[in-house]
Amino acid sequence: xxxxxxxxxxxxxxxxxxxxxxxxxxxxxxxxxxxxxxxxxxxxxxxxxxxxxxxxxxxxxxxxxxxxxxxxxxxxxxxxxxxxxxxxxxxxxxxxxxxxxxxxxxxxxxxxxxxxxxxxxxxxxxxxxxxxxxxxxxxxxxxxxxxxxxxxxxxxxxxxxxxxxxxxxxxxxxxxxxxxxxxxxxxxxxxxxxxxxxxxxxxxxxxxxxxxxxxxxxxxxxxxxxxxxxxxxxxxxxxxxxxxxxxxxxxxxxxxxxxxxx
Amino acid sequence: xxxxxxxxxxxxxxxxxxxxxxxxxxxxxxxxxxxxxxxxxxxxxxxxxxxxxxxxxxxxxxxxxxxxxxxxxxxxxxxxxxxxxxxxxxxxxxxxxxxxxxxxxxxxxxxxxxxxxxxxxxxxxxxxxxxxxxxxxxxxxxxxxxxxxxxxxxxxxxxxxxxxxxxxxxxxxxxxxxxxxxxxxxxxxxxxxxxxxxxxxxxxxxxxxxxxxxxxxxxxxxxxxxxxxxxxxxxxxxxxxxxxxxxxxxxxxxxxxxxxxxxxxxxxxxxxxxxxxxxxxxxxxxxxxxxxxxxxxxx
Numbered sequence: 001x002x003x004x005x006x007x008x009x010x011x012x013x014x015x016x017x018x019x020x021x022x023x024x025x026x027x028x029x030x031x032x033x034x035x036x037x038x039x040x041x042x043x044x045x046x047x048x049x050x051x052x053x054x055x056x057x058x059x060x061x062x063x064x065x066x067x068x069x070x071x072x073x074x075x076x077x078x079x080x081x082x083x084x085x086x087x088x089x090x091x092x093x094x095x096x097x098x099x100x101x102x103x104x105x106x107x108x109x110x111x112x113x114x115x116x117x118x119x120x121x122x123x124x125x126x127x128x129x130x131x132x133x134x135x136x137x138x139x140x141x142x143x144x145x146x147x148x149x150x151x152x153x154x155x156x157x158x159x160x161x162x163x164x165x166x167x168x169x170x171x172x173x174x175x176x177x178x179x180x181x182x183x184x185x186x187x188x189x190x191x192x193x194x195x196x197x198x199x200x201x202x203x204x205x206x207x208x209x210x211x212x213x214x215x216x217x218x219x220x221x222x223x224x225x226x227x228x229x230x231x232x233x234x235x236x237x238x239x240x241x242x243x244x245x246x247x248x249x250x251x252x253x254x255x256x257x258x259x260x261x262x
Numbered sequence: 263x264x265x266x267x268x269x270x271x272x273x274x275x276x277x278x279x280x281x282x283x284x285x286x287x288x289x290x291x292x293x294x295x296x297x298x299x300x301x302x303x304x305x306x307x308x309x310x311x312x313x314x315x316x317x318x319x320x321x322x323x324x325x326x327x328x329x330x331x332x333x334x335x336x337x338x339x340x341x342x343x344x345x346x347x348x349x350x351x352x353x354x355x356x357x358x359x360x361x362x363x364x365x366x367x368x369x370x371x372x373x374x375x376x377x378x379x380x381x382x383x384x385x386x387x388x389x390x391x392x393x394x395x396x397x398x399x400x401x402x403x404x405x406x407x408x409x410x411x412x413x414x415x416x417x418x419x420x421x422x423x424x425x426x427x428x429x430x431x432x433x434x435x436x437x438x439x440x441x442x443x444x445x446x447x448x449x450x451x452x453x454x455x456x457x458x459x460x461x462x463x464x465x466x467x468x469x470x471x472x473x474x475x476x477x478x479x480x481x482x483x484x485x486x487x488x489x490x491x492x493x494x495x496x497x498x499x500x501x502x503x504x505x506x507x508x509x510x511x512x513x514x515x516x517x518x519x520x521x522x523x524x525x526x527x528x529x530x531x532x533x534x535x536x537x538x539x540x541x542x543x544x545x546x547x548x549x550x551x552x553x554x555x556x557x558x559x560x561x
Contacts, residue, residue, distance in 0.1 A: 020331040021362060029361045036358070037349035038387075099345035102312070103355075103403065106339045107362045109311045109328040261312040262303070262342075 021108050026117035027124070034087055034125060037094075043087050050079035051133055055140030059147060067149025070159060072137035074225055077163050080129045084167060085174025088122045089187045092178025092252070101261050111257050115179070122175050126167040134160070156227035166224040169237075173217070173245045179252025182259070195244065217244045263288055263442055264309060264411060268318035271304050271466075278304045280466040281318070286444050286459070288410070291437045293457030293474070294446035295547065301466040302446040303341065306415050309444075310339050322411055334363040337411045338404030343396035343420070346388045352399045353384035356406060363407045370406075377402040378428065393420025401429070411442045418452050430456040450544050462547060481543050482515040485525075486534035493530060500524040505545050513538045513545045 034040050054075045058067060095101040108114050145151025174191055181187040195218050202212025202219070213219065217240040223233040264286040271279040279301040286292040296302050307313040309320040311327035322330065322337050330336050346355055356370045374384045377398040388396065397420050404412055412433070418426050433456055437443050447453045453460070460477055462470040470477060487493035490510060497504050497514060502521070504512035511534060514521055518535050525532050538545070 021364070025361065025364060029358055032361070033358065036354050037347055039349060094347060098347040098349075099342070100347050102341055102345040103359065105312060106310055106341070107334045107359060109330070109333060260307075260314075262307060 020110075021113070023113060023117060023120070026108065026113060027120045030091065030114075030117045030121035031124060034091055034121060039090060039094075040087060043083055043090075047080045047083045047129070048132070048136075050083070051076050051136050054078060055136055055143075058140060059144050059149065062149075064149045067141070067144040068152035068154070069137060069141045070152075070155045070227075071150075072140045072144070073134060073155060073159065073163065076133040076137045076140075077130070077167065077225070080126075080133060080167060081170050084126060084129055085170045085191060086188055087125065088171040088174035089178040089191060090184060091118050091122065092175050092256075093182055093184040093187050096182045097184045105261055112253070115253055115256060119172065119175060122171040123168050126171040127164060130160075130164040130167050133163075158229065159225075159227045162224040162227075162229055166221055169221065169241055169245065172249070173241075176245050176247075176249035176252055179256055180248040181252075182255065214239045215243055216240065263323050264292075264320070264413070264444055265324075266305070266309060266318075266320045269305060269308055269315050269320055270317045271301075271308060271313065272316045277466050279308070279315075282463065282466070282468050283318075284461045284468065284471055286411075286442050288442045289437055289440050290458040291433055291443040291445060291456050292459045292461060293453030294444055294461050294463065295448070295450060295453055296446075296463035297448050300448075300463045302448075302463060303415055305463070306341060306413055306444070306446060309413060310337075310341065312341075332363060332407075334359065334407035334409070335365075336407075336409050337413060338407065338409040339413045340397075340400040340404045340417055341413075341415045343393065343400035343417075346396065346399070348389035349387055351385055351387050352379060352391070352395075352402075355388065355399065356384075356402060359403055359406055365407060373402045373406050374399075376405065378425075394422060394425055397421055398425070401432075410440070411444075412436065413444050415446050416448070417445065418447065418449075426452065450547055454543075460543075478539050478543055479537070481538045481545070482513050483518045483521055484511050484513050484534065484536055484538040485518075485521050485532060486511040487525070488531040488533055492528070493525070496524050496528045496530055497521075499528075507545060 035044055055072055058072055058075055062071065095104055104114060105111055141149075141151055141153070174187075177187045177191040178184075181190065195216065199212070199216045199218050202208045202216050214236050220233070220236040220240040223229050224237065229237075266285070267283050269279055269282045270277065282301070282305055284292070294302055294305070304313065308315045309322065309327060319326065321327075322333075327333060327337070333339075350358075352374065353370055356373055357367050360367045360370055371381065371384065374380070379395065379398055379402065383391075383395060388399070391399065397417055401414075401417060404414065414433075418429060421429060433443050433445065437458070445453060445457065454474065457474055460471060460474050461468060484507070485493065485504070490512075493512060494504070497512070500520070502514050502516055502524075504514040506512055518537070522532070522535060525535075
């Protein structure tokens, strides 16, 4: 470190023009922020490893008849369906628990733009992850075919779109919980526990059983892993998503917009 | 250029900031002085649009901060050097800011170098940074967008004497080239060395503000006598009230001429008689704000 003041290394004081920060640029920044910390990077690495692990399990232990692309893909979606939302939670909460909100919202005072950029980044990473799962599933299928498994390449298009929609839905749900609670450990625990508790209540208390069919997001989204969802099944997903994604997201956005930053 | 007009922030019944007004002109360094809890940081957060004022307004270059399209290119802000993700490297933090502002990321190594952080330090995670290094990184972040205005909250915290000297030079030079600097501190001496203007705040209110030279000139005369008790009596007889300094002198809000005559008439031996300067300002600073910092300690 030097105490010598060097004229030529100092910035010029000038009059810049202020163009608003574009949403595309912000989304790229938010995507980068998902992976530039140790926590984020390791989450992504673990998701990749776990997905490769699902293919290995499939090859090692599944019936030969089930060793086809649809089987590999369906199983490959599981790790990221659980772990990718955690990345979404951290994207929202780290701004507060690591206090980076101070810098983020100083550079972009329009907080809603940052939130939209985060949601877009989360959607993009969910799509990218689904594509990556497809690649890993294909590699697994290729290997399985060589090792005497079914190795069939037929996969219903609806399964791919539904899988992708489910990934996006869960990442957005994670982000909604993050925005609502603004606290990493609390948001992660409640994200995982609350739907589970609701699921248990719904299945044990008979009076809740009907409501549970519409409101338990773990139940309604189970249909998304089977090809050819019906309109009724989509409606159930929509209703449960309104409760578990839209509602916390709306309250969370209001909270982030109003919150004092210090 | 920063303009603050009647800013007030109320939390419940407590006025954290009460009717604060001041301006910072281009080409000057404004020292924002006050004890801890006086409302400096709250005022600065309101200027930067991070906290909504209860009443009043603040503009930077004539525009409310929240309406600046790309504020990073107009105002460099350092409010808390520790508010960075501990798992990111210094270089990554600057890269993210550069991407946000739309600046070429190739300028990042130079920005780190400018504040005395080398490539090795840039690759290290902020978790491993000392407070001084975090302040340097924060300053690099503030300067990154080549802004015309700097808003810095206690930037000298954690810097070693060499670092403080370096920062003064940097800020002085920045202001001399037409930049506007608002710099807060709870240490008078630290700000005095670089500021052109001072705004003193205590208990949420501005208690003094103006040109540094003027403020220093107004602070009275320091007098020290061989017999301190006799001096106090002489002053009392002359209708003057002095404030005692820690080293046995008395600061009196009048000219040396008046005190000199009074002492001569009383046959008092004076050991020292001179303009109080910063010693007087410090005295004033302590007197004006003492009650509030005690309150803060209890709160």
